[in-house]
Amino acid sequence: MSNQKLHNDVYSDILAFVEYERGVTHPISVYRSTSDLTLVVPRDLLIETLTKLKEEHHFIYLVDIVGTDRFVEGDRFEILYNLIDLKQGRRLVVKTLANEDTPIVPSASAIWTNASWHEREIFDMYGVHFTEHPDLRRVYLPEDFEYYPLRKEFPLLGIPGSIDLPTSTPDQEASS
Amino acid sequence: MMELEQKSASPTFFKKHQESFYKSLEDKHTTLEFEDSDDPLNSRMVLNMGPSHPATHGVLRLLLQLNGETIEKAKLDLGYLHRGVEKIAENKTYQEFMPYTDRMDYLSPYSNNVALCLAVEKLADVEVPERAQYIRMIGAELARISAHLLWLGTMVMDSGAISFFIWTFREREKIYDIMDQLAGHRFTVSHARIGGVANDITDDAMALIKEFVQTFPKELKGFHSMLDRNRIFVDRNVDVGVVSTEKAIDLGATGPILRGSGYAYDIRRFEPYLKYDEMDFEIPTRLEGDNLARYYVRMEEMHESIRILRQCLDRLPKGPIRANDAKQAYPSKDEVYYSMEGMIHDFMMTDTGICPPEGAEVYHAVEAPKGELGYFIQSDGTGHPWRLKVNAPSFRNLQVLEHSLEGASISDTVLIIGSIDPVMGEADK
């Protein structure tokens, strides 16, 4: 596990930061699944943590935001921020949770501009709302669509009639 | 298409969607300057481009607010190709999902196959034989050249020279031939397998690749000599669609866009996969961040790809092409046909597939022609992914496009779209 150790060295400042935060307020837990370090941050600490990561640890490049439906009671949705520190060449995942009744997460688009579209995508797919998002519209599906397709209860083939097909007679409105 | 924008006041379908889309154009800077009193002559025009437009590279839709021919504000509408591959992935085994990756970035399917395989292999801890890794690299670099050739053709065609497109297509046809020999289909190849590749390089394919590596640099030189000093082409591209380094990083640009803006971020160096750490190649970078810079970056990337291909061909080792572990990879066809265990393993692989440990998460990225293509997979211990997220480079680059269009003119728009080079199949998932 020398590889593991090396990685821990790379992430030493992050681990120190996490230790510090852990002592102060809410717990930030840390785990590592395959190679990238993952921080699990409570929702109310999210923006603060992300800002600190960007400003003090140089994670200036946001690669992706992933939404996940865990399909469990309580905190149903996971939002993962995939960050890159361009200076030291390391990757970090920050994870936060949102529950089903109030799927609301603060928006990171003030920190990284490109968070905007990724958050729109998660809103589109899971119905997770992002507060203070500049333009929270669906990104793929039409605004008239009522469901959130990547939630586990949504059937693969969709719900019949949820999106119209065009009529085969020419447009009524165009001719009038 | 032309009708859409005339009906903007009263959209006939997806009413709510169209209204909110048009409204977002007004809301972008959250001011009330859009009121008519500010524009008594009605000189502002909202132009709808797409979803079916010759220059939007598929089905991208742009809403442009114009002042004369200058764009004041731009909004993008995606999703005209949305089919929900991530939903499909949750209902397929890992190997079954492979053909869908071909149809994500359909200009370079091989890179997508490799990206998925690498992610799953990292998740399930599969060791891939060396020869297979080299074959994957050859395929991925050929795919890069082919994708960049299409970009070159369409971008030059967007600037009006139609014949150039056909000339680059002639070169692409050669790569199609190689893929045909190598994998059995012209371009949606699905050649990679979890744990290796489907079949070994045949002698015919090898001969074709060698010939291509010999002849292509000459063609590339021809393209260079036709464009580098072409006043019309250079004048149209220089200082158009400028993205500064800071802006590119802030907007999450990736691939040639980021490198054209001056940051040498390339996954092949950043987090080397396959055997790229043993390869000798440069990361082309430009500082200007305009269309021309992206042009040079991509042209030089094709040179580097040829260099990598040469090294791969020199070093291609002998050996198996697939992991020899029945729980992790398909057995070879010989085994399937002539041994009982082989057959059972084949059934098992097809039926349940490879099962990574429960709760494992992985993010693995490769440098696809368009940029960083990453797969995030969460496993629940079965043969199907619990969650598979594609981090599509085109999606990220389109966001850069939305921000870099303002201030350009309509004739620049098509070139900027061309130089961003989005693939909608990938951006729309």
Add this chain to the structure above:
Amino acid sequence: MGLESALGEGFITTRVDDLVGWARANSTWPMPMGLACCAIEMMAFAGPRYDASRFGSEVMRFSPRQSDLLIVAGWCSYKMSHAVRRIWDQMPDPKWCIAMGACASTGGMHRCYGVVQGIDNFLPVDAYISGCPPRPDALLNALMTIQEKVKTEHSVLLDA
């Protein structure tokens, strides 16, 4: 109708039909509705190796008003279907439609919530092409099928 009786029943109309059919068949200008992967093969179809221009079909008109043949290449999502239908409605008669590839014909491998399971749900299709994606040869074949179809249509006879 002296001429008509001299030349035999329906002689002139069939001759005119032949001429019209010949003209229409040999000058079918496609409206490339390139949606997804098949669009790349559609480009190859116009490219040097397959060369659709031999059939007089290389004039790709991107304006639906000037085209005769809608080639729907690639899967068609519900959101896109309205645009496709609108383009079809904008095309002047007579017009034909090719569903290129498995996705356009039946939904193909994309059996999921976003994709219309076959464009014939909202468009009249004249020729289907199998394959995912079909080779350009198959598209040439479909074009020739359409040409055959056009040549045997009886537009003038029906009017009379």
Add this chain to the structure above:
Amino acid sequence: MTPYIVLGVSVALLVSSAAIAVYAERRIAGAIQNRYGPNRVGPLGLFQPVADVIKLILKEDITPSAGYRFLHTIAPIIPVATAIMTVAVIPFGDGLYVSNMNASVLYLLAIASLGVYGITIAGWASNSKYSLLGGLRASAQMISYELPLGMAVASCLLFAGSLNVLDVAASQETWWNIIRNPLGGIIFIISAFAESKRTPFDLVEAEQELVGGFHTEYSSMKFGMFFLAEYMHVVINSMLITTFFFGSYHLPFAALWLPELSEPLKMALDVSVFLAKTSFFVFFFIWVRWTIGRFTFKQVMDLGWSRLLPLSILNFVIIASVLYFLEHALS
């Protein structure tokens, strides 16, 4: 009697040459792009334009419901009419012309500037934004290039000393204008490209930006008229380039070596020389179209106003003063 015969023949020639130019364009494009081009319809695909025209005539004709029907209908007629009107003053040979106006150069310039009305009206009457942008670009471009074109023609008139095209043609018997006035010739060719709206000046229809530009909303033979008018203008502009700068119906330095020929022989020679030169320029137009890219609007305006116009004026002034000086030195 001759003018009527010339008129009939030349109009028929113009219309059919447009069709031939369509065919030629598709074949030459094929050759440039390593393809065959149309080769199935008739021998060598020669009937391709015929099939196109029959098909276009029989297509459904659409006027956008919000368009202006009357203007939408007459717009395609204008460019065709102006193209046909131009042949009235072009000499096809010694004494082979339709009419002998004494200010025919002015007539030519006037007719040339009329053509743009068709395009602008078409763009406006379609009630489509793409068409409108195309129409506006057309009018701006035509106005900008009319001036250098006029100045280039004026520099030719200095040699002929007359406003009559016939005199301009006749004055080139020994020295072609392209040799006496190369800069003017280049300016004229560039402006002629711009006037005929061909690549690299085809931003009026700019397929990649404006879909079809002014004719986006045109279908059927109305579109066919625009299509034919484009090729007619190519042919006409080739004729004008030939007439003004490439010695019209004269062989190079004809006065110095060509012996006196009988009337019919001379006529046949003149016409074939003229047609050969015209065909070369038609080929040149097509060649350029399929080889190079398109300017942006800014570049076109820049080239027109800040390069070509001052250059053409300068050229005119220099030639005028040299001629004046030579005349005074001689006298």
